[in-house]
Amino acid sequence: MNIQASINYHRIAEAIDYIRENFKSQPNLDDVAEKIHLSPSHFQRLFTEWAGTSPKRFLQYISVEHAKRLLKEERATLFDTAYETGLSSTSRLHDLFIKIEGMTPAEYKNGGKNLVIHYSFAESPFGPLIVASTPKGICYLAFQEDEAKALSDLTAKFPNATFLRKLDLLQQNALFIFQNDWRELHQIKLHLKGTDFQLKVWESLLKIPMGSLSTYSSVADRVGNPGASRAVGTAIGSNPVAFLIPCHRIIQSSGAFGGYMWGATRKAAIIGWERSKIHSGT
Known part of the structure; x- marks a missing residue:
């Protein structure tokens, strides 16, 4: 890693720590950029490049994970959850859950009751x-x-x-x-529930073109967690939507196809089928 890359890495690490420690105050782009002594536009580009998501989206991931813990483990009310997460109202909490979780806070709290x-x-x-x-x-x-x-x-x-x-x-x-x-x-619309890390991994899989393959380490790099191949593999193994979220397009760095929740033979067949469709133009 060259000197500038090392400087950038430490800046983004500092920004991530700042967001994690101060998410209850819901810092905006200018707040975090000022903390690491960058212009907002430069910080936005740099953070997205290194973390694989925007600063605002990362703050939303952190906030919703805290809110989920309050709702599930502490059985907090929606009002208290919004307050403890630093959100100004339950409507903002509602919007956050719809955007990140694809369900309302009440639906999450009730484990799908009335769904x-x-x-x-x-x-x-x-x-x-x-x-x-x-x-x-x-x-x-x-x-x-x-x-x-x-x-x-x-x-x-x-x-x-x-x-x-x-x-x-x-x-x-x-x-x-x-x-x-x-x-x-x-x-095709998806309604997914998962941790912030799982959602980031699944979102990354959606960007792999049909007929192409990637590796666990490459996905780890794209989601901003270099070296987290094992964690990526676990998230991929938790994929609830076969084929549409193309976890079959992930192979080992050695070139071996590796495992697949729905069978290694099926994985090989899907990869071959997709490549044949690309090459035939259908």
């Missing part, structure tokens, strides 16, 4: 699957031969939700991806 989830079974080029959606987007997709086991795994993810077997438009748009209708990809 209605539609699910259906479908065939794909890689075997039978189950796909599930909330009104906000696809929340689950898994390859599974046994429908009873598939449903059991789904309900375990949302123990207090109500489940209805129904194929809706959100699911149909998602399933277009197996029919070579790539024009419909922009209509």
Whole structure:
């Protein structure tokens, strides 16, 4: 690492520590930039380059993780959670959860209670699957031969939700991806819940082009955690949405395909199928 890179690294590390220690005051871009003696625009570019996300987004990740702990572990009220997180109102807490978690604070606190989830079974080029959606987007997709086991795994993810077997438009748009209708990809909406690190990893996977491959270490670099390949692997292994979040595109640095939640053979088949589609232009 050259001298300037080392200086930049320490600046961003200082900024991250400052945000973590002072998130309850919800510091803005100017506040943090001043702390590390950079202009706001320069700091914004540098932080995004090193951390893989904007300073504002990082603050949101830290804030929502604190709020989740208050709601789940301490059973705090929404008002108290907003106050203890440094937010001016419960409406700001609501907006933060919708943006980061894809659900309201109340839905998170209640473990999915009052959340209605539609699910259906479908065939794909890689075997039978189950796909599930909330009104906000696809929340689950898994390859599974046994429908009873598939449903059991789904309900375990949302123990207090109500489940209805129904194929809706959100699911149909998602399933277009197996029919070579790539024009419909922009209509696929996801509704995910996870830690801030998991969400960053899954977001990074979405940026890997179809037909391309990446490595665990490369993903760790992109999410701002060089050397955290093992943690990245754990986050990838927790991916709740097969194929749409393309964890199959991650291989080992040696070139070996490595493991896959839904089977190594299926992973190899998916990689080959995607490359054939790219090369054939379909």
